[in-house]
Amino acid sequence: MKELMHTDNSLVDFEIYGDRLCPAHTHGDIEILYVLDGRTTLTLGHATYPLAGNSCVIINSNEVHGMESAGEVLFACVHIRYPELCRRLGVAQIGFDCNTALLRDARHAKLQDLLMQVFNQYDARPMYRENFYLEGLYLHLVDYIARSFRMDQPRKRDGEHARDERLREITDLIHAGCKTPLTLGVLAESLYLSESYLSKYIKRHFGMTFSEYLGEVRLGRAIDDLKSGSKSLTRVALDNGFPNTASFNRVFRKKFGTNPSGFKNTLRGDRAHGDMAQGDGAPPAADKGPSSPKTDIRQYLRSMSPTPRSTPGQAVQIRVPSDANPRRPFERGWGRMFNMGAAIDLFNSDICEHMATVREELGCEYVRFWDIYSPLMLLDAGMPGKSLNFTKMDRLFDILASHGLKPYIELGFKPRQVISSNKIEPGFIIFEPKPILFATPQAYGDFLRAFISHYAIRYGRGAVENWYFEQWFDPRQIQTEGYGGYFSMFDAAHKALKGISPHIRLGGGGLSVETDYYRDFLKTWHSRRCQPDFLGIYSFPYTTMRFGKMHLSLQAQVDELRKGAVEAGFQSPTLHVSEWNFAASDRDMLHDSCFKAAYIVKNVLESMDRVGMMGYWTVSDLNAESSDTNCILSGSGGLISKDGIKKPSYYAFWFLSRMGRYLLSNDPGCAVTTDGFGDFSVLCHNYQAPNFKYFLNPGNETPPSEHHSLFESCAQLDLQVRIEGVRNGRYIVKTHRVNEESASILDEWLRMDCMAHFNKDEIDYLKRTCVPKLSIETVHVTNHVLVLEPSLMVQEIRYIHAIYIAQG
Numbered sequence: 001m002k003e004l005m006h007t008d009n010s011l012v013d014f015e016i017y018g019d020r021l022c023p024a025h026t027h028g029d030i031e032i033l034y035v036l037d038g039r040t041t042l043t044l045g046h047a048t049y050p051l052a053g054n055s056c057v058i059i060n061s062n063e064v065h066g067m068e069s070a071g072e073v074l075f076a077c078v079h080i081r082y083p084e085l086c087r088r089l090g091v092a093q094i095g096f097d098c099n100t101a102l103l104r105d106a107r108h109a110k111l112q113d114l115l116m117q118v119f120n121q122y123d124a125r126p127m128y129r130e131n132f133y134l135e136g137l138y139l140h141l142v143d144y145i146a147r148s149f150r151m152d153q154p155r156k157r158d159g160e161h162a163r164d165e166r167l168r169e170i171t172d173l174i175h176a177g178c179k180t181p182l183t184l185g186v187l188a189e190s191l192y193l194s195e196s197y198l199s200k201y202i203k204r205h206f207g208m209t210f211s212e213y214l215g216e217v218r219l220g221r222a223i224d225d226l227k228s229g230s231k232s233l234t235r236v237a238l239d240n241g242f243p244n245t246a247s248f249n250r251v252f253r254k255k256f257g258t259n260p261s262g263f264k265n266t267l268r269g270d271r272a273h274g275d276m277a278q279g280d281g282a283p284p285a286a287d288k289g290p291s292s293p294k295t296d297i298r299q300y301l302r303s304m305s306p307t308p309r310s311t312p313g314q315a316v317q318i319r320v321p322s323d324a325n326p327r328r329p330f331e332r333g334w335g336r337m338f339n340m341g342a343a344i345d346l347f348n349s350d351i352c353e354h355m356a357t358v359r360e361e362l363g364c365e366y367v368r369f370w371d372i373y374s375p376l377m378l379l380d381a382g383m384p385g386k387s388l389n390f391t392k393m394d395r396l397f398d399i400l401a402s403h404g405l406k407p408y409i410e411l412g413f414k415p416r417q418v419i420s421s422n423k424i425e426p427g428f429i430i431f432e433p434k435p436i437l438f439a440t441p442q443a444y445g446d447f448l449r450a451f452i453s454h455y456a457i458r459y460g461r462g463a464v465e466n467w468y469f470e471q472w473f474d475p476r477q478i479q480t481e482g483y484g485g486y487f488s489m490f491d492a493a494h495k496a497l498k499g500i501s502p503h504i505r506l507g508g509g510g511l512s513v514e515t516d517y518y519r520d521f522l523k524t525w526h527s528r529r530c531q532p533d534f535l536g537i538y539s540f541p542y543t544t545m546r547f548g549k550m551h552l553s554l555q556a557q558v559d560e561l562r563k564g565a566v567e568a569g570f571q572s573p574t575l576h577v578s579e580w581n582f583a584a585s586d587r588d589m590l591h592d593s594c595f596k597a598a599y600i601v602k603n604v605l606e607s608m609d610r611v612g613m614m615g616y617w618t619v620s621d622l623n624a625e626s627s628d629t630n631c632i633l634s635g636s637g638g639l640i641s642k643d644g645i646k647k648p649s650y651y652a653f654w655f656l657s658r659m660g661r662y663l664l665s666n667d668p669g670c671a672v673t674t675d676g677f678g679d680f681s682v683l684c685h686n687y688q689a690p691n692f693k694y695f696l697n698p699g700n701e702t703p704p705s706e707h708h709s710l711f712e713s714c715a716q717l718d719l720q721v722r723i724e725g726v727r728n729g730r731y732i733v734k735t736h737r738v739n740e741e742s743a744s745i746l747d748e749w750l751r752m753d754c755m756a757h758f759n760k761d762e763i764d765y766l767k768r769t770c771v772p773k774l775s776i777e778t779v780h781v782t783n784h785v786l787v788l789e790p791s792l793m794v795q796e797i798r799y800i801h802a803i804y805i806a807q808g
Contacts, residue, residue, distance in 0.1 A: 011080060011081055011084050011085065011088070011138060011139075011142065012078060012079070012080050012081070012138035012141065012142060013078075013079050014076055014077060014078040014079065014118060014119070015076070015077055016036070016074070016075070016076045016119070017074075017075055017076070017077065018072060018073070018074055019067075019069075019073075020068070020069045020071075020072065020073065021067070021068050021069070022066055022067040022068070023066055023216045023219060023220055023255075024043060024064055024065065024066035024208065024213070024216050025064070025065070025066065025216060025217065025220060026062045026063065026064050026065070026171050027061075027062070027079075028061055028062060028082050028083070029061065029079040029080060029081060029082055030058065030059070030060055030061055030079070030080040030082055030085065030096065031058070031059040031065075031077055031078065031079055031080075032056065032057075032058050032059075032077070032078040032080070032098075032115070032145075033051075033056070033057045033058075033059060033065075033067075033075060033076075033077055034054075034055070034056045034075060034076045034077075034078070034112075034115050034119075035051045035052060035053055035054065035055045035056075035073065035074075035075045036053065036054075036074040036075055036076060036119075037053045037073070037074040038052075038053065038069065038071060038072055038073030038074055038075075039051070039052050039053075039069065039070070039071065039073060040067050040068065040069040040073045040075065041067065041068055041069070042057060042065065042066075042067050042101075043064075043065060043066045043067070043068075044057070044059065044063060044064075044065045044099075045063065045064060045065075049099065049101035049102075050101065051100075051101060054100075054112060055100045055101060056098060056099075056100050056108060056111060056112065056115070057098065057099045057100070057101065058096040058097070058098040058099070058145065058149060060095045060096060061082040061093075061095075062171060066216075076115070076119055078115070078118065078141070080142060085142070089146065094146075094150065094151075095150075095151045096145055096149040096150055096151060097149055097151050098111070098145070098149040107148045107149070110144065110148075111144065111145065111148070111149075114137070114140060114141045114144055115141070117137055118134075118137050118138070118141060119691070120689075120691040120713070121133070121134045121137065166191075166201075169191065170187070170191070170198075170201075170202065173187055173190055173191070174187070174213065174214060174217060175217060178214060178217045178218050178221065178240065178241050179218075179221075179239060179240055179241045180241060181241070181243070182214060182241065184198065184199060184210045184211075187210070198210070214241075215251055215255075218240045218241045218242065218251075219240075219251065219252065219255060221240045222236050222237070222240045222242075222248070222252070222260070223263075225239065225240065226260060226263060226264050233245055233248070233260050233261060233264070236248070236260070237260075248260060315718040315719070315720060316669070316717065316718065316719050316720070317719075317720045317722065318665065318667050318670055318672075318719065318720065318721045318722065319722050319724065320664050320665040320672045320721065320722065320723045320724065321664070321724050321725055322664060322674065322680070322723050322724060322725040322726050322786075323724075323725040327662035327663070327664070327674070327676070328662065328663055329661060329662060329663070330608075330659050330660065330661060330662060330663045330673050331608055331609050332363070332656075332657075333611050333612055333613045333614055334604045334607070334614040334616075334653075334656065335362055335363050335364065335653060335656060335657055336363075336364070336365045336366055336613050336614075337364070337365065337366035337367070337368055337408050337468075337613050337614070337615045338358055338362075338364050338366075338367065338368065338615060338616050338618070338619050338639075339368045339369075339578075339579060339615050339616065339617045339618040339619065340355055340367045340368060340369050340618065340619055340620070341369060341370075341618060341619075341620070341622075341623045342369065342370055342371040342374065342416065342623075343369050343370065343371055343372045343374060343377055343393075343396060344371070344374050344376045344377060345369070345622070345623060346367070346369060346396055346399060346400075347395075347396070347399075348622065350620070350622055350642075350644065351619075351620050351622050351623075352399065353644070354619050354620040354622070354639075354640045354644070355367060355403065355405070355619065356403050357640065358619055358639070358653075359403050359404060359405055361654060361657070362653050362654060362657050363657050364405065365405070365406060366405065366406050366407070366408040366468060366613070367400060367405050367406075367407060367408060368408040368409075368410065368468075368470075368578065368615050369407070369408075369409065369410070370409075370410035370412070370414045370472070371413075371414060371416070371434065372393065372409065372411075373413065373434070373437055376392075377392050377393060377396075378391065378392045379392075379393060381437055381438075381447050388447070388450055388451070388454075390451075390454050394458065397455065397458075397459070401459075406466055406467055406468075407467050407468075408467070408468040408470070408615070409467065409468070409469050409470070410470045410472050410578075411448070411469055411470060411471050411472060411493060412470075412471060412472020412473075412474050413434040413435065413436050413437070413472070413474060414434065414472055415431060415432055415433040415434055416430060416431075416432040416434075417430055417431045417432070418430040418431075418586045418624050418626050419584050419585045419586050419587070420585065420586070420587045421585055421587060421588075429586070429587070429626050429628065430626055436474070436476065436477075438489075441488040441489055441491065441492035442492065444489055444492045444493065445492035445493065445495055445496040446496075448492070448493050448496040448497060449496040449499065449500070452464060452496065452497055452500050452504070453500060456500055456501070461500070461501050464500075464501065464504060465501055465503040465504055465505075467504070467505070468505050468507070468534075468576075468613075469493070469497060469504070469505065469506045469507075470506075470507055470508050470510075470536055470576075470578060471486070471489065471490045471493055471506065471507070471508035472508070472510055473486070473508065473509055473510030473511065473536070473538075474486065474489075477489060478517075478521070482524060483521055483524055483525075487524070487525070487528060487530075490506075490508060490530060490532075491528070491529070491530045493506060494506055494530040495530070505533040505534065506532065506533055507532040507533050507534035507535060507536055507574075507576060508532055508535075508536055509521075509522075509525075509532065509535045509536045509537070510536045510537075510538050510578060510579075511535065511536065511537050511538070511561060512537070512538055512539070512557075513537075513557050513560040513561050513564070514557075518561070518564060519564045519567070519568065522535075522564055522565050522567075522568035522570070523567075523568040523569070525568070526568045526569040526570055527569075533574065534573075534574040534575065534576045534612060534613075535561070535565055535570070535573050535574070535575050535576070536575075536576050536577075536578040537557065537558065537561050537575060537576070537577050537578065538577075538578060538579045538580070539554050539557050539558075539577055539579070539580040539581075540579070540580070540581055540582075540583055540584040540617075541553070541554070541557070541582070541583070553603065553606060554577070554580060554603040554606065554607050555603065555606040555607045555610065558575060558577065558607055558610045558611055559610065561575065562575060562610070574612045575610070575611045575612060576611060576612055576613045576614075576615070577607075577611050577613070577614040577615060578615050579615055579617045580603075580614060580615065580616060580617060581616065581617040581618075581637045582596060582599050582637070583637070584617075584637075585635070585637075586624035586634075586635065586636045586637060587628075587634060587635040587636070588635045588637075588702075589633070589635045589702055589703075589704050589707050589746065590635075590690070590694075590707060590710070591635050591636060591637045591638075591647075591649070592633045592635060592636075592641075592647055592648075592704075592745060592746040593648065593707050593744065593746045593747075593795070594648045594738060594739055594740055594744050594746075594747075594795040594796065594797075595687075595688075595690075595707070595711065595795045596647070596648055596649040596652070597648035597649050597651060597652040597685075597738050597795070597797045598652075598685040598686065598687035598688075598795045598796070598797055599687060600616075600649055600652035600653065600656075601652050601655065601656065601683060601685040601687070601797050602669075602685055602687040604652075604656055605666055605671050605683070608663075608666065616639070616653070617637060618637060618638050618639075619638055619639050619640060620638045620639070620640050620642070621634070621636035621637075621638035621640065621641050621642045622638070622642050623636075623638065624636040624637070624638070625642060629642065630756065630757075631754075631756055632645075632745075632749055632755075632758055632763075632766075633704070633745065633746060633749060639653065641745065643758075643763050643766075644763075644767060645745050645763070645766050645767050645770055646743075646745075646767075646770065646771070647745055647746075647770075648738050648743055648744055648745070648746075648797075651736075651738045651743055651771075651772055651797070652738070652797055654772075655683055655736065655738075655797060655799040656683065658681065658799060658801070659671070659673045659681045659683055660673035660674045660675040660676075660679065660680065660681045661673070661674070661675055661676060662674050662675070662676055664680075664723075669684055669685055669686065669687070669717065669719070670682065670683070670684040670685075670719060670721060671683050671684075672721065672723065677804075678726070678727055678804040679801070679802065679803050679804060680723055680726070680786065680801075680802045681799070681800070681801050681802075682721055682788060682790075682798075682799070682800040682801075682802075683797070683798070683799050683800075684717075684719055684721075684790060684792060684797070684798050684800075685792070685796070685797045685798075686716070686717035686792035686793065686794055686795060686796050686797075687795065688711040688713050688714070688715075688794050688795060689711070690710050690711060691710060691711060693709060693710050694710040704746060704749065704750055704754060705750055705754070707746070708740075711794060711795070713794065714794045715794065716791055716792065716793060716794070717791070717792040717796075718789070718791045718792075719788075719789065719790050719791070719792070720787065720788075720789050721787070721788040721789070721790075722785055722786075722787055723785070723786040723787075723788070723802075724784065724785050725784055726781060726784055726785070726786045726804075727781070727784070727804060727807075728781050728782055728783075728784060728807065729780075729781060729804060729805065729806055729807040730778055730779070730780055730781075730804075730805040730806050730807075731778070731779045731780075731781060731786060731802045731803060731804055731805060732776065732777075732778060732779075732802070732803045732805055733776070733777050733778070733779050733788070733800060733801070733802045733803075734774065734775075734776050734800070734801045734803070735774070735775045735776075735777075735790070735798060735799070735800050735801075736772040736773070736774055736798065736799045736800075737772055737773045737775075737796065737797075737798050738772050738796065738797045738798070739792075739793045739795070739796035739797075740793065740795070740796075741773070741793075742771070742772060742773035743770055743771055743772045743773070744770065745766060745770045748766060748769065748770055772799075778805075779802070786802060788800055788802070
C-alpha cells in the first residue's frame with residue numbers, strides 16, 4: 001500500500017482499500033486505520049491485534065505496522081501529515097493513543113461517527129480546492145483526536161519502537177537506497193555505527209532483520225510497478241534493487257506464494273473484466289483460488305448491515321413573506337423538453353403513449369429525438385443521386401403535431417448504446433456506432449436545405465421557426481485540428497437553415513465542463529463567423545466521476561459553462577441542458593428509487609433561471625431494453641417503466657409542474673410559490689447524496705434490497721414553513737408524498753420479494769397503487785401567518801397546496 005500523496009498545504013487525506021496483505025512498513029504520516037468490514041490482524045511493532053468491523057487504531061509517525069487477513073477486508077486509511085500537524089499545534093513531536101482492540105469507550109463512538117462523515121464524502125474529495133465542507137470535516141476530525149487521544153509525551157509503548165531521530169534517519173536511508181545494492185555495512189557506515197549494534201537496533205525496533213525490512217520495502221515498490229503494467233519483469237526487478245529476475249522471483253514467491261508474472265497476469269485479467277482498482281496492497285495468497293479481492297469486495301459491501309432508514313433530524317424554519325414585491329415568475333425551462341429516443345422509437349405505440357402522458361400531465365412542449373438517418377426512416381440521406389423519401393418522417397412529425405408537441409432534432413450520428421455501469425469503467429450492453437453518411441460539409445448542407453424546405457412547405461415557415469435543431473458534439477469530429485471537423489459541419493448546417501429563415505434556431509456543443517478542452521473549444525467557436533443560437537451542455541455527473549474527483553452539481557456545471565462562454569466572448573449566452581440525469585448508466589437501481597425524485601427536485605430548484613431549456617434523459621425505460629430487462633425494473637433512467645408504471649422520478653416532474661406562477665422563496669430543500677390569488681404551493685425534498693459505498697460498487701451489481709445503505713445520511717428533515725402576510729380564514733391543505741412507503745415502485749417491488757414476472761392484472765395493480773399518498777386537512781389562519789410543518793423521510797419529496805376557502 002502506497003503512502004497517500006498530499007498537496008503542498010493539505011493536512012489530511014484518505015483512501016479506501018480491499019487488500020488482504022499489507023507488508024510491514026513505516027511512513028512519516030500519522031495514520032488512522034479503520035476497518036469497515038471483515039477481519040484482519042494488525043502487526044504494530046512486536047504486538048499483534050485482531051481487528052473486526054468498526055475497529056480503529058491510530059498509528060503514530062514512523063511506527064512499523066503491517067496487516068494480514070485470512071479473508072477479504074474493507075478498510076480505510078486516513079493519513080495526517082505529521083510535520084504540518086506539529087507546525088499547526090506548535091509542538092516538536094506528538095503522538096496519540098487509540099486502539100479499540102485494547103479499549104473502547106464513548107470517545108471511540110464519537111470518533112467512529114466523525115470518520116463515517118468523512119468517508120461518506122468519498123465522491124467529494126476535491127478536484128479543486130473549493131471543497132470547504134470536506135476540509136471542515138478533516139479539521140473537526142483532527143481537532144477531536146488532538147483533544148481526546150493525545151499523549152502528552154510520545155512514549156515507548158510495550159512492544160513498540162521509540163520514535164526518535166535515529167529511527168527516522170534509518171528508515172529514510174533504507175527507503176532512499178532500496179533500489180541500490182544496499183548492505184547493512186553501508187548503512188552502518190553512513191550512520192557512524194557498528195554493524196552489530198545497528199543490526200540489533202533494527203531487529204528490536206522494526207521487529208525484523210535489516211535484510212527482511214529491506215526486502216519488504218523493495219517488494220512494496222515492485223508491486224506498485226507491477227500494478228502500473230508499464231515495465232517488464234526484468235526492469236521491475238532491477239529498478240527495485242534485486243540483482244536479477246531469479247532473485248526477484250524467489251523472494252516474491254516466498255512471500256506471496258506466487259511468482260511476479262502470475263500476479264501480473266491476474267491483474268490483466270481483472271482489468272479485462274472491468275474490475276475496479278482498490279488500493280495498493282499485496283497479491284492474494286496462493287490458496288485463494290480464482291476469486292480476487294476486486295470482486296469479493298462487492299460482496300462485503302452487500303453484506304454490510306443496512307443503514308437505518310430514518311433517524312431524528314434537526315428542525316429547519318423557513319420564513320416566507322407572501323406580500324414580497326416584486327414577485328418573479330417561476331421559470332419552467334426544466335419541463336419544456338424531454339428526451340424521447342431515436343426517431344424510429346417514436347413509432348412504438350408504448351413510447352408514443354409515454355410521450356402523450358408527459359405532454360398532458362407534465363406540460364411538455366418539445367420532444368428531443370435523434371438518428372433521423374436510420375435506414376428504417378427511409379430518407380436515404382447521404383446517397384448521391386437519390387431523391388429523399390420524406391414519407392416516414394412526415395408521419396413522425398404528424399404524430400408529434402397530433403399530440404401538440406414540437407420537434408427538437410439532434411442532427412448528428414449518435415451511437416445507440418446501453419450502458420451497464422459507469423462509476424468505475426464504462427461497460428456497454430449495447431454499443432452500435434453510426435457512420436457519418438455525408439462525404440463533405442457541402443453534401444450535408446444540401447441535405448439539410450432540402451429537408452427543411454420540405455417541412456417549411458408542409459407545415460409553414462412559421463412552424464419550422466418554432467423548432468429546435470442541435471448539431472451533436474461528435475467525438476470523431478472534435479478530434480481534428482482546431483475542431484475543424486465539427487465546425488465545418490455546423491457551418492454547413494447554419495448556412496442551410498438560416499438560408500431558409502434567419503429565425504430557425506440552431507445550436508450545439510453538447511459540452512461537458514469535466515473535459516479539459518471546453519474553454520478552448522468555446523474560444524475557437526466565438527472567433528468563427530457562424531454562431532450558435534444556444535449552447536448545449538450534457539450533464540451526467542457520475543459518468544465521468546473517478547476516485548479523487550469531485551462530483552459537480554447540475555447548477556455548478558451550468559454556472560461553470562456560462563462563465564467559460566462569457567470569457568470566450570459570448571454575451572449573455574442562451575444555455576440548454578440538452579441531456580441530463582444522475583448517471584448515464586442504464587443499469588443503476590438508484591434510477592428506480594425515491595433518491596432519484598429528490599435528486600431531480602433539488603437540481604431543478606437550484607438551476608432555475610440559469611438555462612433556457614432542460615432535457616431530462618429520458619422519458620421511457622423502453623429505450624434501454626435489452627436481453628437482461630426481463631424483470632419489472634432494471635435500473636434504467638426513464639421516468640416511466642417499460643410496463644408503463646410511473647416511477648418516483650416521474651412524480652418529481654409532476655410536483656414541479658403543479659407549482660404556482662410566482663416564486664416567493666427558494667431556500668435549500670424547499671420552494672414556495674403562489675398563483676397570485678391567495679393560494680400557495682410548497683415543494684420540499686430531503687435529498688441525501690450517495691456515500692462511498694455507492695462508488696465502490698457498480699450500480700448494476702447492487703441488489704435492490706440494499707439501495708437504502710448507499711446514502712450519506714438517513715436523518716429525517718423537519719421543516720417549519722411560515723408564510724406571512726396571508727389572508728385570515730380557512731385553508732384546505734392538500735399534501736402529496738413520494739417516499740419509500742408511497743409511489744415508490746422499487747420499494748413496492750421489494751415488498752413483493754422482487755418477483756420476476758407479473759401478469760397484466762398485477763401490473764395494473766402497481767399502476768394504481770404506486771402513486772403519491774394524498775392527505776387533506778383544514779387549517780384556520782387568524783394571525784396572517786400560514787404555518788406548514790412537514791417532516792420528510794430521507795429522499796422524500798412532498799408537494800403541499802394550500803387553497804384559500806373563506807373567511808372565518
